[in-house]
Structures are given as structure tokens and as C-alpha cells.
Amino acid sequence: MQQEVEKDVRRNKEQTKQRFLDAVEDILLTKGFAALKVNHIAKTAGLDKKLIYKYFGGTEQLLDDYIRTKDFWSNVKGNKISDDITDGGHKFVEKLLLSQYDYVAKDKAFQKLLLWRLTEQRASFKKLTDAQEANGELLLQSISDPYFGPRAGQFRAVMAVIIAGTYYLDLYAAVNGSTFCGIDLETERGRDQIKRALSFLLRSTYNDK
Amino acid sequence: MQQEVEKDVRRNKEQTKQRFLDAVEDILLTKGFAALKVNHIAKTAGLDKKLIYKYFGGTEQLLDDYIRTKDFWSNVKGNKISDDITDGGHKFVEKLLLSQYDYVAKDKAFQKLLLWRLTEQRASFKKLTDAQEANGELLLQSISDPYFGPRAGQFRAVMAVIIAGTYYLDLYAAVNGSTFCGIDLETERGRDQIKRALSFLLRSTYNDK
DNA sequence: TAATAAAGTCACCAATTGGTGACCTATTTT
DNA sequence: AAAATAGGTCACCAATTGGTGACTTTATTA
Numbered sequence: 001m002q003q004e005v006e007k008d009v010r011r012n013k014e015q016t017k018q019r020f021l022d023a024v025e026d027i028l029l030t031k032g033f034a035a036l037k038v039n040h041i042a043k044t045a046g047l048d049k050k051l052i053y054k055y056f057g058g059t060e061q062l063l064d065d066y067i068r069t070k071d072f073w074s075n076v077k078g079n080k081i082s083d084d085i086t087d088g089g090h091k092f093v094e095k096l097l098l099s100q101y102d103y104v105a106k107d108k109a110f111q112k113l114l115l116w117r118l119t120e121q122r123a124s125f126k127k128l129t130d131a132q133e134a135n136g137e138l139l140l141q142s143i144s145d146p147y148f149g150p151r152a153g154q155f156r157a158v159m160a161v162i163i164a165g166t167y168y169l170d171l172y173a174a175v176n177g178s179t180f181c182g183i184d185l186e187t188e189r190g191r192d193q194i195k196r197a198l199s200f201l202l203r204s205t206y207n208d209k
Numbered sequence: 210m211q212q213e214v215e216k217d218v219r220r221n222k223e224q225t226k227q228r229f230l231d232a233v234e235d236i237l238l239t240k241g242f243a244a245l246k247v248n249h250i251a252k253t254a255g256l257d258k259k260l261i262y263k264y265f266g267g268t269e270q271l272l273d274d275y276i277r278t279k280d281f282w283s284n285v286k287g288n289k290i291s292d293d294i295t296d297g298g299h300k301f302v303e304k305l306l307l308s309q310y311d312y313v314a315k316d317k318a319f320q321k322l323l324l325w326r327l328t329e330q331r332a333s334f335k336k337l338t339d340a341q342e343a344n345g346e347l348l349l350q351s352i353s354d355p356y357f358g359p360r361a362g363q364f365r366a367v368m369a370v371i372i373a374g375t376y377y378l379d380l381y382a383a384v385n386g387s388t389f390c391g392i393d394l395e396t397e398r399g400r401d402q403i404k405r406a407l408s409f410l411l412r413s414t415y416n417d418k
Numbered sequence: 419t420a421a422t423a424a425a426g427t428c429a430c431c432a433a434t435t436g437g438t439g440a441c442c443t444a445t446t447t448t
Numbered sequence: 449a450a451a452a453t454a455g456g457t458c459a460c461c462a463a464t465t466g467g468t469g470a471c472t473t474t475a476t477t478a
Contacts, residue, residue, distance in 0.1 A: 119324055180369050181366075183366055
């Protein structure tokens with residue numbers, strides 16, 4: 001018969017693996033990805049490093065595992081495609097854009113991951129990126145492509161610039177002295193200015209159709 | 210009397226310092242800033258690490274020195290403000306934007322520095338950033354602010370998004386699998402699409418005045 | 419309950435890291 | 449030429465890194 005209840009918490013493989021994954025995030029947030037070394041991770045997790053080799057195969061695989069388990073796009077998926085997309089998804093995309101700008105500002109782990117991805121080459125990053133692209137492709141194909149028709153390519157390029165802009169501004173705001181083009185990205189006022197700019201740029205693009 | 214000619218090349222403080230600075234750039238380009246350790250730098254320079262302590266005070270100061278000596282904004286300064294700015298600097302800013310997009314794509318060291326600045330907190334980065342901001346402030350105040358008047362703030366926000374966008378896209382393009390919003394940022398075609406988007410967004414902003 | 423496998427610990431290794439004192443060698447000054 | 453200064457090398461140190469073999473402890477199963 002099954003004995004699912006209350007095993008010794010200290011002798012549980014899955015739980016131990018999770019403690020390593022938690023330690024990775026902890027270090028990532030507090031020390032940055034440069035500090036993600038076996039000894040440090042093991043010490044942070046309060047466990048023996050040997051287990052990292054046993055369970056994951058090594059630090060690299062542990063990190064890959066961490067990256068893989070992070071589904072940062074669940075929040076985007078949560079934004080169901082509005083019923084009313086007669087406007088070519090204008091309102092929907094705007095909402096998505098602004099909420100994404102705020103979301104990235106709050107989620108420090110996501111910021112670190114964005115940065116990390118730009119810094120190192122890693123197979124698991126490619127997977128993450130591909131998943132993101134597939135996700136975006138779905139949106140573009142179902143919403144904007146039909147609306148913009150032959151100008152769909154131009155719309156995509158505009159979206160690329162704008163989304164890239166929000167990413168960079170969020171990353172930039174997280175470091176000290178975060179004034180960009182004279183706008184203080186850490187204040188509510190500054191962020192509002194950026195949001196209005198995002199809305200304006202999107203509106204211009206839709207109006208230009 | 211002065212003896213300026215042909216001293217022993219191997220006994221020249223300034224030249225030796227330069228060799229360390231060169232080594233830093235070399236490593237930055239080939240291995241990334243994570244590999245910037247004393248032993249490695251000394252080995253790359255073909256010199257004794259002791260000299261790093263002697264001449265710079267340590268690795269940190271050497272890196273700060275490297276960052277300080279890099280005036281990546283000379284190229285921007287090179288673009289003299291056009292005589293004809295009756296258009297509020299529209300053409301001038303567009304030219305600047307597009308050339309900056311191409312410049313960053315080519316200058317790997319600048320890319321690394323941009324990334325590095327987002328990753329670590331370092332006094333010399335703040336200096337660099339402040340210098341950039343001061344530079345941009347000059348442009349904005351002399352060109353766009355008078356033209357846009359009360360809407361100058363909105364113009365700044367738009368510029369922030371667009372410039373940040375070009376930075377991020379250039380950084381993103383430098384890693385593998387560089388498709389963003391379905392646009393391949395490594396191809397001439399993809400980059401042209403982005404450039405057209407940049408021009409379009411800027412034009413929209415100027416038209417909206 | 420005895421055997422077996424899995425969970426977890428400890429001690430140790432080699433390589434690399436940052437850092438320095440003692441030394442040698444070339445150049446300048448007197 | 450002798451002394452002083454500055455450029456440069458070498459050997460060594462302690463701390464940290466990645467990695468593993470031998471061991472103990474707990475859980476599972478026959």
C-alpha cells in the first residue's frame with residue numbers, strides 16, 4: 001500500500017532538489033548570476049554539494065533546470081484575448097504592453113534572467129526564447145497580421161522596438177542613477193511618462209494603417 | 210637634456226599600463242566580463258600581476274580605468290548639429306538614431322559595456338552614464354525642447370523608449386537565435402525593417418506636435 | 419529481520435583565485 | 449662610477465573553486 005504521508009522531511013529527493021532550485025533563485029536575486037557557484041549554492045541551500053552532482057549532474061544542469069522551471073509567460077497567457085478585437089487588437093495589445101512594463105519592473109528574477117540571457121549563451125535560454133517567440137507569434141498571427149495585412153511586417157518591427165524598449169528601460173531602472181533621456185525611471189511620474197509614450201507610439205501605429 | 214627616443218620598450222610604465230588596458234578589452238570581447246580576473250588579465254598581457262597592483266591599485270581600479278578611458282560618445286559628438294534645424298531637428302535626430310543603431314551593432318566593446326553596466330554597480334559606470342545623460346541633455350535642450358515646448362516631456366519619453374529599444378535589439382541580436390517578434394535581427398532585411406520602424410515612430414512623434 | 423538501495427555527510431584533492439615580500443635589473447641622478 | 453629610484457620577475461601564501469571516493473544513516477523490500 002501507498003505510504004504518502006509525512007516521510008522524514010530531511011530525506012526527500014524532490015524536496016531537496018527544490019531546496020537547491022530555491023537557493024539558485026536566492027543567489028540570483030541577491031548576488032547576481034556571477035555568484036552561482038557550486039560551493040555557494042550548496043552552502044545557501046544548507047546541503048552538501050555532492051547532491052547537486054547526484055541530482056542534476058552538475059551546476060550547469062542545475063541552472064538549466066532552474067531556467068526551465070521558470071515559466072515567466074504564464075502571466076501573459078493569463079491575459080485572455082479580448083472578445084472585441086475589431087480594433088485589430090489595439091486595446092488588447094496596449095493593455096498587454098503596459099502590464100508587461102509593470103510586471104518586469106516588479107519581478108527581479110525575470111530581470112536577472114533577461115540580463116543573463118543577453119550575457120551568456122546557454123541551450124536552456126534558447127528554449128526559453130523560442131517559447132517566447134512562439135507565444136508572440138501566436139498573438140501576432142491571430143490579431144495584428146490579419147488586421148494590418150501587407151503592412152504586418154512593419155507592425156512587427158514597431159512592436160519589436162517598443163517591447164525591446166520596455167525591457168531595456170526596466171533593466172536600466174534597476175541600477176543606480178536611473179535617469180534616461182532626462183526621465184527618472186524610478187519615480188511614478190517618470191514611469192507614467194513612459195507609459196503615455198508607449199500608448200502614443202502604439203496608437204500612431206494603428207492610426208497609420 | 211631630453212632623451213625622448215627609443216627607450217627600452219620593456220621598461221616603460223605608460224606602455225605597460227596600456228598593455229593591461231588592452232588585455233582587459235581583449236578579454237572583455239572574447240570571454241566576457243566574468244573572466245576579468247587578475248591572473249587572467251596578467252597572463253593575457255604577458256606581464257606580472259604585481260604590476261596591476263602597483264600601477265592601478267588592483268583589478269577594480271584597472272577596470273575603472275578601462276571604463277573611464279572609453280569615450281564611446283565621441284562618435285555621436287562627431288555628428289555636428291546640422292545647420293538646418295527648422296524641422297525641430299527631425300532629420301538630425303533620425304540620422305543620429307539610425308547611425309547609433311548601426312554603430313552599437315558593430316562595436317562589440319560598447320555592447321559589452323552596456324551589458325556590464327546593467328549587471329554590476331560600479332562608480333565608473335555612473336560617471337559614464339552621467340556623461341551620456343549630460344550629452345543627451347545638451348541635444349534635447351538645444352533642439353527638441355524649444356520645438357516641442359510644453360510637449361517636450363512627451364518627446365523625451367518617446368526618445369527614451371526608442372533609444373532603449375535600439376540598445377536592447379542590438380544586444381539581443383548579438384546572441385544566438387536572435388529572432389525578436391518574428392524579425393531576424395541578424396539579416397540586412399531584418400535590420401532594415403527595424404530602421405523603417407524607427408523612422409516611422411520618430412516621424413509620427415514629430416507630426417503629432 | 420536481514421539485505422539492498424537510496425539519501426546524505428565528510429574529508430580530501432587539484433586547480434584557480436586574490437594578494438604580497440623578497441629579489442633582480444635597468445635607468446637616472448649625483 | 450656609486451647611489452638611488454623605478455621597472456619588472458619569482459616564489460610563495462591563504463582562500464576559494466570544482467569535483468570525487470569512502471563513509472554513515474535512513475528507507476524499502478524480500
